[in-house]
Amino acid sequence: MHTTTLSPNYQVSIPENLCQRLSLRAGQEFTLITKGNILVLVPTPSLEAMRGFMKGANGENYRDRQSNK
Known part of the structure; x- marks a missing residue:
């Protein structure tokens, strides 16, 4: 287990x-x-890392889309 200290500058x-x-x-x-009382730090992915992650996704039948019927 690792520990760290919050500095006076937070x-x-x-x-x-x-x-x-x-790989930080x-x-x-x-x-x-x-x-609750737990703080989680999650690395925010870069735009390059996000490129293509939705490739092949089907946009039909999403509940927030309005029907054209």
Whole structure:
């Protein structure tokens, strides 16, 4: 288990070995999610990483679409 400390500037350092294991890089953005008293940091994917992830998706019968009938 790893620990870190919140600085007076409200910053948190992630240990280097975790950054390497998770392929994190300096300047990377994170989404913060709270679950009760738990804070989860989720790396925000880049646009390049998101390219093509919906390839082949079928847009028919989505409930938020209005019917043309």
